[in-house]
Amino acid sequence: MADERVLITGASGVVGTLMRPRLAKPGRILRLLDVRPPAPPEPGEAVEVLTGSVTDPEAMARACEGADALIHLGGHSRENSWEEILDVNINGTQIALAAAQAAGIKRVILASSNHAVGFRRNDEAGPDGLPADSSARPDTYYGVGKAAMEALGSLYASRFGMDVICVRIGSCFETPVVLGQRGLTTWLSPDDGARLFEACLSAPSPGYRLIWGVSNNKRRLFSLDEAAALGYEPQDDAESYAAEVADLPGPTGIAADHIGGPFCTAPLGEYNPL
Incomplete structure (x- = not known):
């Protein structure tokens, strides 16, 4: 059997x-694939390294040739100008999906974000958390780009019968400490991230799905039911880092009340490192 x-x-x-x-x-x-060359393979590492942009149809066509699945993480990961979000995050997603469809790739995982629903209030989360298919309420141009990504995924799933799973990632870092107290709510541990992607790759015939990408955090506001239906079993909880962020200031005002946190008040269209 081929790899x-x-x-x-x-x-x-x-x-x-x-x-x-x-x-x-x-x-x-x-x-x-990345515009910044990924590190070359380590001895024995089964990887192929390509340099290119998701905005380049020819590069994406070459990248998709012979692939069985696509995990689309490419794009700006923070707020940016409308022109950059439109070019890279929205057009780039359409180019990636078109290349995948033309190459016969049937399984696509799109990295969406909590910022697609950033202006939903925290108190909208019920006992099981905010449903993963809650309609878009973006908090930034970045959030608009992620909402457009989800819509494009739905289009390609419906038109071409592709399995497309949009993962609304909370925040994926080695530890949640980088985000202070907010990280205790939104963290997706790297190990749980891998568990989630494996579930997305292996779930039989999921069709189009929206799921949350977070760990089983004590303070999470997000439903894990939809991801669990695909076989996701998170093992980590950001609460183990609570003592490390206890003395850090938490969000206030609008940022404290909404899913998007500080993105809800960050300058629109300006890059920010939040």
Whole structure:
């Protein structure tokens, strides 16, 4: 049996770098694409390294050729100008999906974000958390880009019969400490991230799905029911880092009341490191 080939766009970014070793397994080749060249393969590492942009149709066509699945992480990961969000996050997603469809890729995982629903209030979350298919209420141009990504995923799933799973990621870092107290709510641990992507890759015939990408955090506001239906079993809880952020200031005002936190008040259209 031929090896499974999984294409990861944005492979040099934070999430791509964290997933690279965790998604490696016998019988799988990771094809890594980014505008910044991914690190070359280590001895014995089953990876193919490509340099290119998701906005380049020819580069995406080459990247998709012979791939079995696409994990689309490519794009700006923070607020940026409308022109940049439109070019990279929206047009880039359409180009990636079109290339995947033309290459016969049937399984696509799109990295969406909590910022697609950033202006939903925290108190909208019920006992089981905010449903993963809550309609878009973006908090930034970045959030608009993620909402457009989800819509494009739905279009390609419906028109072409592709399995497309949109993962509304909370925040995926080595630890939640980088986000202070907010991280105790939104964290997706790298290990749980790999568990989630594995579930998305292996779930039989999911069709189009919207799911949350968070760990089983004590303070989470997000439903895990939809991800659990695909086989996701999170093992981590950001609460183990609570003591490390206890003395850090928490969000206030609008940022404290809404899913998007400080993105709800950050300058619109300006890059920010939040």
